[in-house]
Amino acid sequence: MSITNLLQNWSDFRQQHPSDERPHQEYKWAMSIDLDLCTGCNACSVACYAENNLPAVGKEKFSHGHSHHWLRIERYWHNEDREYADQGAQFLPMMCQQCEAAPCETVCPVGATNHTADGLNSQVYNRCVGSRYCNANCPYKARYFNWYDYPTTADVWPAPMEQQLNPDVTVRGKGVMEKCTFCVQRLTVAKSNARTEGRSVHDGEVQTACQQACPTGAISFGNLIDPESRVAKQWEKQQVKLNHDKQAKDAVHDGDKLRGYRILENLRTYPSVMYLEQLREGAI
C-alpha cells in the first residue's frame, strides 16, 4: 500500500467499520445503558471480576493506576458551585465501547486488536507485544495493561483462590493488554448452540455478566441486526444510528424527547454502547 493510495482512498480506509454499503452480516453486538436506572452499586463490576478472571491488584498497584476493572463506575457531580450535591450524583458504567472505527485498532503494530465480523473490538492476547499504543489512543481509557504476571503475584490468586478462575477465559500473563470483551466466551457458546440448531441467536439467549447481575436492569445487550431485539428497538426509538456521528438528538435543542447518546461521538469512533441520559425531577 503506497502512501499515495492511502491518501487518495482515505475515506475507504477510514471506513473500515461496516457502513451502509457494507453492512454487518448476521450479528452486531451492541449495548444500551439507562443512566436513570444505574444506581452505582458496583454489582456489574464485581460480576465482571468473577466472569473474566480479573485480578484484584491491591492498594499499591491500584494507586499506580494498575487496576484491572474492565467495567468501572465513573461518578460525576453536577452541583457546580452549590453548597450541597443536592441532586445526587451521576454514575456511569464505563467499559470498552467496542467502537466500529476503533482508534486502538489502527495503531496496533501487530494487529493484536482488530474487528470481528460481529462488530466486536477483539484483543488477541498471544499476538500482543505490549506496545500500549492502543491504550494511549483509547479516548475512553478502557484498556488495561498487565504490568505484572498476576497468576504468580503474591495474594492475587493464592491457593485455593485460583480454583475460582473461569476456565472459559484466558488468564493473562505479563506484558499483555486487555479489556472488556462483551463476554465473548458467552457469545461464542450462544452462537455455536444456535448454529448447531440451524438458527440465529435469539434475543435474551445470551447475557453479559454485567447485564445479568445489574439489580435494576439498567443494561441491555443484544444483536443490533435483529430488529426484534430489545437493544435494536431501543436504538431505533432513540434514533441513534450506528454508522452516523451526528444523531437526530443533536439536531434538536431544548424540548427534545430523546435521551439516547453515545460518548465522545464527535471523535467518530462509532461506539456500540448507547447511554440513556439520567433524569431529574423539576418539581422538587
Added chain:
Amino acid sequence: MIENSFNRRDFLKVLGWGGATVALSGCGNTSVEDGREYVTSYVETADYIIPSIGTYFNSTCAQCDAGCGIMGRVREGRVLKLEGNPDSPINSGKMCGLGQAGVQAHYNPDRVREPLLRNGDKGEAITWEKALQLVSEKVASANPGSVAFLTGGVSGHVKVLLKNYLDAIGSDQHYVYEAVAPSVVRAANKKAYGVEMPRLRLDRAKVVVSFGADFLGTWVSPVHFSRQYAKFRKGVNGERGVLVQVESKMTITGANADRWLAIRPGTEGILALGLVNALSAAGLTVPAEVAAAVKDYTLDRVSNDTGVSVEHIGKLTALLKDRSPSLVIAGGAAEGYAHGSQNAAAVALLNQVLGNVGKTVEAPASMPFPQMAPITGNRSSLQALNDSIAQDGVKVLFNCGANPIYSAPASMNMKESLKKVPFKVAFAHYMDETAMEADLVLPLNSSMEGWGTVVPEYFAEGAQLNIQQPLMEKLHPGTLGMGDVLLALLKQRRPAEYSGYEDYYAYLKNAMVAIKGALGGENEDDDVFWDSVLSQGVVKLTSSSNALVSSASAAGLQLPPPAVEDGTYPLRLIPAVTPNMRDGRHANEPWLQESPDPLTTIVWDSWVEMHPKTAAKLGVVEGDIVEVASKNGAIKGQVYVYSGIHPDVISVPLGYGHEAMGRYSKGVGANAFKILDPVFDQQTGELAMYETRVKVTKAGKRVIVVKDEGPAGGNQSGRRIALRMASGKVNLAEEV
C-alpha cells in the same frame, strides 16, 4: 437447571476434587465417605456432567440476611460463579457485588481448616472427635443454665436444632447480635403499624421520601428494593417516580435522589412533623388530635431547626399532596439517635396521614412455621450477655456468626468481659477478633459446602423457605456444618430422638419431607418432592397476613429540640454502612476491598469524609491524615472532601480496621465501631449509632488518596460524558 432427579450421593462423589487433577469417583467405584478415591476418566462421568459445560445448582446467598436465591455455576467439580436465581421472588435473578463475592469467602486462603484448641497463645490442631468430646465434657460439668449461645441472625432448621439443644441442656441463654440492624425502626413500626417490617411497595409509589434508609445499598433487602426502584422510576403510564432523600451524609440511595436534602443531624422527626403540619395546612385531612399535636411545627421553625429551606419544604409538601400514593421510609439516619424511636414514629405518622398504609405500606406475609422464622437482635441483646457474664452466669459460651470484639463499642469492653467466661467455643470461618480469644475454634463449612434452610428477614411476596445446598465437595476435610455440629451435640443429649439421623443432611431431608404437605408437595413421592425442592432452591409457602394499623395517632410523640453543639467535641460522627463493607464481616474478600466505594471511589482503606466548609474550618485538604477523637477513643484516617455531607458531621465507614481475620483485611483502614459513644435509644435501649461527638485534629502527614476518580474529581471538564436532563421532557411510556 437440572430437571432430572438424581442421586444426591452420586453428585457429591462426582464433585471430588483433589490437587491439580480432577479426581472423579464414578458411580459404584468408591465413596467419598470412606476416603478411597479412584481417578476415573471423564468418559465415565454421570449423565448430567459434560466436561467444559457449566451446570447450575440453586442455593441461597449467605453474604447478608436478605436471602437472595442464587445459582452456582459448577464446572468440573468447582463452583466458579454465583448468579441470581430468576425464580426467587426476592432478587428475580439479580445479584449485588457483596453476594457475588461469596465465592471469595468460599475459596478464601485464610479460612480456618481444622479444629483448634488453645494452648497458651497458640491454637493446636485437634480432631473433631476430640473437640466434640471436649465440648460435651465442658457442657456436662457446667451448671445447665450457664451454657450460652451468641449468634448472628439465625433462621430455618439450624435455629430449630439450636433451640432444641438449649432445651436439652436446660439453658435459655441465646443472644442474637447483629452489629448493624434496623432494630429501632422495627420497634417503632411494631408500635405504629402492628408489624416490625411492613412490606414496602416502591413500585406502586409515585413519590418516595426516605429519611436515611439506604434501600439501594445496604438496607434490609437491597437487591429486592433495587428491582422495585427500577419499576418505580419507569412509573405507571410513564409518570416517573420521584425520590427525595433526607439525611446528613449521602448514601448511595441519596446519590440517586431527585433531591437530596442535607438535614441537621437528629432533626428528621421534626421535618416529618413539619410536613404533617404543612400538609394539614394545605388541605389534607388530618385527624384533629394529630393536627393539634403538630401545630407548633411551623414552616419557619422547622426550616430553622432542620436546616432544610422553606422552599424545599414547600415543594415537598406540594409533591406529597399532589402525587398519591407516596411512601415514606425511616432508615438508619433517622433511628440513630437517643430519640431514634421518636424520629421513626414521626415518619410512620407521616405515612399514615398521607394514607399510604394499605397502598404502599402493606402487611407482610407471616411465616407459617414460626419456629423457623428469623430471630434478630442488636446491641441490647449483647448487653444482656455482658450482664450475665458479669453475674458469673456464663460458664460455656458458643459464638457463631457474631464478632462482638470487633464490632461492639469500646465502652462495652467485650474483650475483657469474655475473658471471664471459662470456656469459649467459636464456630469460625476466619480467625477473626472474637475467634482469636476463644478456647476452642471449630471451623465451619462455607455456605457453598453445607446444607441448610434459610428464611429471609424480609419477604418480597409471600412467605418462602430457601434451600442451601453444597455446590461442590468440601475444600478442607476438617470443616463441618453448623447443623452437623448441633446434631452431634444433640445425639449426646437426646439419642432416642436424634441418633437415627446419620448427618444433618438426613435430618434436613426428613424434616422437610415430614412437612411436605405444607410445602406444596402433598401428593408427591418423598424423593420426587425432595428433588424438586433442591432443584428449585426456593419453596413458596402459603401464608396469611394481618391487616396493618392505619389510623394515625400522635400520642406519646415527644421530639427534643435540635442538639446544642458540644464545645470540646464540636462535630458529630456518622459511622457509614457502605455497600461493600457493611459491618465488616466480609472485609477479607479482595473483590470488595478493590470495588470502589460508590461515592468517594476510595479503595483498600477507610477515610474521613467532610464538607468543604468543615475542611476549611479545620484547615485540612484531601489526603491529610487526621485524628478523629471521641470521649471513648481515637482513630486516624485520610480526609476526603465533598459536598454530599452536612457541615456539622463527619463520616467514617464501618467494616475496616480489623486486627485479625486475614491478609486482605488485617490493618486495612480504621475501625469506627471502637470510638462510638455509649448513647442509647431511649425506648429500645439499642445503640444510637449517630450520637457520637468527635473532634478532628490534623495529625501531620498527608497522603495521596487511593481512589478511582481522576484528578478532576467528578467534574466532566466541559465534555459530554454523563448527561442529565429534566424528566418533564421525556415520556417514559413511549420508550422501549
